[in-house]
Amino acid sequence: MSNHDHISRVAFKKAIPRHVRGHGALHAATVSAAQDAKVEPELLELVRIRASQINGCAFCLDMRTEDARAQGGTEQRIYALSAWRETSFFTERERAALALAEAVTLVHDRQVPDSVYAEAAGVFDDAQIAALLSVATVINAYNRIAIATRMVPGGYRPTQK
Incomplete structure (x- = not known):
């Protein structure tokens, strides 16, 4: 069966809502820990986008790039993120975080x-x-859940703060 053939996939949120709430709580705790540690929200989005690029998660890429734009992220940096080593668009901190995120995402490799x-x-x-x-x-x-359940990108809109 090719990727273009579609079979019905589980509605993850409906099937195991307690898990989804727990995963949401883990996400919130992670964001809170990053805030407490003074990690820039823009940097967190770069990490999320890069991992989602590596994993090929269209749903998460749509969401994370929308959030990055809402935080003031530029199109130039978002578009160049998959080739961050080849540009001068990213700071030393961002480069170190992106390298770490890539290593974690590809942990099975090395x-x-x-x-x-x-x-x-x-x-x-x-x-x-x-x-x-x-x-x-x-x-x-999140990437693995979205990919496995074929969550459809395009409907996400960032919440206004």
């Missing part, structure tokens, strides 16, 4: 190399690294 971790430790404290690891882990879980 674990998290000491060089990547050391780069992150050079610009982030322990609480910030822990928050970034948590953000990467949570978005990877």
